[in-house]
Amino acid sequence: MSPAKVEAGHNPLRDPRDRRLPRIAGPSGLVIFGVTGDLARKKLMPAVYDLTNRGLLPPGFALTGFARRDWETQDFAQVVHDAVRENARTPFRESTWRQLSEGLRFVQGTFDDPAAFETLRSTVEDLDARRGTAGNHAFYLSVPPSAFPLVCEQLSRSGLSQPREGTWRRVVIEKPFGHDLASARELNSIVSRVFRPDDIFRIDHYLGKETVQNILALRFANQLFEPIWNSNYVDHVQITMAEDIGLGGRAGYYDGIGAARDVIQNHLLQLFALTAMEEPVSFDPAALRAEKTKVLSAVRLPRDLGRHTARGQYAAGWQGGERVVGYLEEEGFSKDSTTETFAAIRLDVDTRRWAGVPFYLRTGKRLGRRVTEIAVVFKKAPHLPFESTAAEELGKNALVIRVQPDEGVTLRFGAKVPGTAMEVRDVTMDFGYGHAFTESSPEAYERLILDVLLGDPPLFPQHEEVELSWKILDPITSYWASHGKPDTYRAGTWGPASADAMMARDGRSWRRP
Missing domain, CATH: 3.40.50.720 (NAD(P)-binding Rossmann-like Domain)
Structure with a gap:
């Protein structure tokens, strides 16, 4: 990264109009x-x-x-x-x-x-x-x-x-x-x-990222979204954390841990909880934890984990115009390692709000690009009063919360193509943090360190959430441990074929961000 530039003579005291991080820590x-x-x-x-x-x-x-x-x-x-x-x-x-x-x-x-x-x-x-x-x-x-x-x-x-x-x-x-x-x-x-x-x-x-916290604002500060945030309108939800980097130099940490333990157990299940939880009575730590704990407690795993989970290891391929080695060729990794670098799972939630709505969580290394997003995919309209050809290119409406790198929200919906014929295609409406606000978002660790010094824990999972997350993941990792090796996928692609097959069994497909 380039060195920070010097600004001599600038008063470092916080501008009172700066509302990004308004609280000041006491002696500590x-x-x-x-x-x-x-x-x-x-x-x-x-x-x-x-x-x-x-x-x-x-x-x-x-x-x-x-x-x-x-x-x-x-x-x-x-x-x-x-x-x-x-x-x-x-x-x-x-x-x-x-x-x-x-x-x-x-x-x-x-x-x-x-x-x-x-x-x-x-x-x-x-x-x-x-x-x-x-x-x-x-x-x-x-x-x-x-x-x-x-x-x-x-x-x-x-x-x-x-x-x-x-x-x-x-x-x-x-x-x-x-x-x-x-x-x-x-x-x-x-x-x-x-x-x-x-x-x-x-x-x-x-949980310190601005866009993660914006899930709460998006859901509960707007009358627009919450009425349709349920099984009456939502077909399914996809939560993705994809990375385009490999694991060179991280053998000591990663081998034996894998993508599911490294990312799904904490990051993705926390994003899931914020997406699926009920409205808290307030945004104080106890109220937020109570709702996250309730929805994590309501998670039900599919009976057939072989059909509704997938795992993979990246093989050699091309990424960013460069030839890259596979996971087993990375320095320090065992040549017979069964540690997965890609993991995908389906979760169901036994609540009235989400009955019948599957949540698909996936993460992986050496995927097509670096992106983290939550995609709420809505059901198709029950009746389309158009000729069959007029809306044949129309997909499902989707609300996509982009956590990184291009923080913002995208809404996908159908609109008429200009011209005399009635033809409807998908279009997108986009909100980007960088364009909408002059304030830059604080880095996640800034917010979290300040919260520690202030003793303010709303963004920190307590032990109940951690234990519930492991209760969800343990049966999956135990199943994988007794069922052979992960499938392979070429670096630069979007995961193994088994992940696509997992979605196809449900009549759905993964988004390609």
């Missing part, structure tokens, strides 16, 4: 475990800088890194500086950087070293005295899930997890939240012994 600090990883460098550090630049963090905010590297604080400061210059979304300002850099600290150590956590405790106490962080600290576990229990144990043993009266201590956990229902419950038990439920923040960065 953030400790990042795994601070040398890609997530910290590309997302977390730039998000902290951008929040500082917007005036949304307190002047005494502190950022502490914990890692094995033999660094001093000035070395860590250089790493943060480089990450900010490369990846920050707001302009680089020396005044903002000076304010942030004064609160930077680094602690060297390993997760199994109690002495390092004692040093961290002393560092936090020193920040309380020197920076005015007031005993309020969040611990961001940007580490492999296998390390969660050990880090939590050390935080408890050192006293770092126990707040004094009138202060708070919070923990942030990155996905995946376990690899099945049993491990998710075990992880929740471990973390809950150290932190209170309200102080545990499970990050799903998709």
